Amino acid sequence: MKNFKDLLADWIEREGNVLASMSDRIFDHPEPAYHEEYASGLLEDYLEAQGFAVERGLGSLKTAFRAVWTSGTGGLRIGLLCEYDALPNGHSCGHQMQGPAIAGAAAAIKALLPGNYTLVVYGTPAEEGAGGKVTMLEEGYLQDLDVALMMHGGPATQTDARSMAKISATVTFYGKSAHAALKPEDGISALDALLLSFQGIEFLREHVKEDSRMHYTIKNAGGSANVVPAEASGEFVLRSYDSAYLDYLILRFEQIIQGAALMAGATSEIQYHRRYEGKIPARRLNQLLMEQAEYFHAPNCQLPREKTGSTDFANVMYRIPGSCIRVAFVAPGTSSHSQEFLDAGKTPAAHDAVIYAGKILAAAVCELVEQPGLMKEIRQEFEKEKSRH
Numbered sequence: 533m534k535n536f537k538d539l540l541a542d543w544i545e546r547e548g549n550v551l552a553s554m555s556d557r558i559f560d561h562p563e564p565a566y567h568e569e570y571a572s573g574l575l576e577d578y579l580e581a582q583g584f585a586v587e588r589g590l591g592s593l594k595t596a597f598r599a600v601w602t603s604g605t606g607g608l609r610i611g612l613l614c615e616y617d618a619l620p621n622g623h624s625c626g627h628q629m630q631g632p633a634i635a636g637a638a639a640a641i642k643a644l645l646p647g648n649y650t651l652v653v654y655g656t657p658a659e660e661g662a663g664g665k666v667t668m669l670e671e672g673y674l675q676d677l678d679v680a681l682m683m684h685g686g687p688a689t690q691t692d693a694r695s696m697a698k699i700s701a702t703v704t705f706y707g708k709s710a711h712a713a714l715k716p717e718d719g720i721s722a723l724d725a726l727l728l729s730f731q732g733i734e735f736l737r738e739h740v741k742e743d744s745r746m747h748y749t750i751k752n753a754g755g756s757a758n759v760v761p762a763e764a765s766g767e768f769v770l771r772s773y774d775s776a777y778l779d780y781l782i783l784r785f786e787q788i789i790q791g792a793a794l795m796a797g798a799t800s801e802i803q804y805h806r807r808y809e810g811k812i813p814a815r816r817l818n819q820l821l822m823e824q825a826e827y828f829h830a831p832n833c834q835l836p837r838e839k840t841g842s843t844d845f846a847n848v849m850y851r852i853p854g855s856c857i858r859v860a861f862v863a864p865g866t867s868s869h870s871q872e873f874l875d876a877g878k879t880p881a882a883h884d885a886v887i888y889a890g891k892i893l894a895a896a897v898c899e900l901v902e903q904p905g906l907m908k909e910i911r912q913e914f915e916k917e918k919s920r921h
């Protein structure tokens with residue numbers, strides 16, 4: 533007799549062509565952050581047809597959506613999240629696969645899994661560089677979940693343990709302009725302050741934890757060389773694997789900016805941009821996803837990635853346990869955002885990745901619903917890890 537996971541897998545397999553064609557259609561209509569009308573519409577229509585209660589547009593985000601299915605009396609709120617934004621060169625990060633995989637998993641669960649639980653599918657726009665999930669969290673969405681699951685295509689089937697907390701800032705220094713040759717003594721150089729701030733960052737680099745990252749560039753140098761520049765600005769990025777340590781970096785960064793301004797006799801203004809937290813590692817949840825990946829023989833299964841860049845999903849994973857299953861569809865070592873990634877977008881391997889991810893996520897949801905002890909274990913680990921970050 534077939535076990536229940538195989539029945540879910542059969543359902544997704546039968547739906548395979550529909551899911552693969554949705555993925556291809558999203559791939560053929562690449563839409564940049566905040567403009568994913570086609571992709572969100574396609575997924576909303578599908579989920580509505582499957583019987584989910586769909587809210588189209590959430591808060592200030594027209595292309596975000598929430599689709600809910602309550603089974604029995606509700607209970608555990610399980611979130612399945614998907615992204616669908618493209619880059620300027622198209623879907624070179626493989627986000628076309630996410631919605632169809634998630635929607636397939638959700639539809640299979642709804643069709644087959646009895647019990648008390650609530651399935652919440654969130655369409656999350658603008659992951660690339662914009663942080664749509666941060667806006668959604670700020671506006672009260674994604675906070676209704678007990679656990680959040682995602683998928684992403686990649687060169688290996690694996691999960692992530694950690695990601696970098698990140699903040700970026702624009703710093704403007706204000707001085708006083710003067711003729712650089714005739715009256716330099718009357719001038720205060722905003723550019724001097726900016727260059728001194730870079731020096732300060734370089735000296736700081738030796739005295740921070742070694743997995744910290746600090747980068748900077750000049751945005752506005754202030755104009756021609758024969759005028760003492762009255763205004764100059766730079767962009768700074770600070771990162772750490774630890775959100776609490778990022779707070780320390782911010783403190784030291786602000787001291788450097790103040791010091792640089794003081795040395796040049798200038799004044800300064802710091803404008804912070806969107807902050808990404810570091811993921812709270814959810815190793816038990818990662819293990820749950822990988823157990824399903826191995827059960828369905830997903831390609832190239834590997835250990836979790838211990839180091840990754842920054843993502844807005846981390847802000848979700850900072851609040852609730854979460855995990856993203858990355859499913860192999862390109863050769864080992866292939867980097868996302870590359871031409872190779874783009875070229876593989878509609879291959880049989882990409883279609884298979886949609887199906888694998890659908891099965892893995894559906895099976896994981898099934899385990900979470902059927903084994904209440906599992907969620908308790910995941911939550912306990914999360915609380916313990918969170919107290920360290």
Ligand SMILES: [Zn+2]
Binds near residue numbers: 625626627684
């Ligand atoms: Zn991506």
